[in-house]
Amino acid sequence: MRIFFMSHRVIACILALAAGPLAALHTPQADAREISSYARVNDDGTLKIDGYTIRLSGIHIPDTERTCQTYRVPPVCGPRAALALKFKIDGFVRCEILSRNADRSLNGWCRVGAGHFDEGEDLAAYLLRQGWAVALPDASVEYQTLEKIARSRGVGVWGYPVDRIVRP
Template structure:
């Protein structure tokens, strides 16, 4: 009885590890340390990658004094920069009109965890809008952020009054 249990246990363990390797290094994935650029794209291994399905509206610039040197950028870029620490895994989905890779990118991805979708992270906080080609979930998250007045939905915008 015990040898059968051992074979089942090690067989299950081997399939979990094989799945972890497959998730961690897909053939089309771009994996590496990411630098958040001022336009909200990610620079990974010398390639600029736009987050697929989102638009970063201009909500004004602010400066982040929690880091040195102080970084000034749009609020969406600062929120993205705050979340991107370490390795990022991107799954290419399309190319922009300018030829940039558009991808769904994740942080904290391991063989046992799918990680956190950076586009969803920005939409949930109200710093990004879902484009028409975005996944359905992005549109639902945008409606929730709007209903809760998060990010750009809660930001007071200067209005131009007639002279």
């Protein structure tokens, strides 16, 4: 009987030791490598997902004046870039977190329409194509090219009179 009791204690200790590292894998920091949930678009073009503020990596969204889309009831108002992002996002957004900023916001590669076999559409690339964002100097060649194409087409901020676009 004593051997039976001791073996349960030994098994319990082994399980506790094995569960420690597994529990560490489920901390919020580890789970934050990818966030997938409903997103709210802030006026500055950042996304609010599961309590996290996420900036689209590789781009800068310049300030634009507020406008209202009156063909919708009720009218939707906000900066043009934020409105373009709001209308693009329909449902869940999946973000792969790439880094953390000093202000505790996150930088991420975010996409919509992602499924099991489809990466979905890159939101930063969408904003660049529509001309509502500029590629950061260290952004990928793809992002730099999308910005140049939007500029040559005169869409988004490239088609509206602005004082100047300030890159960060």
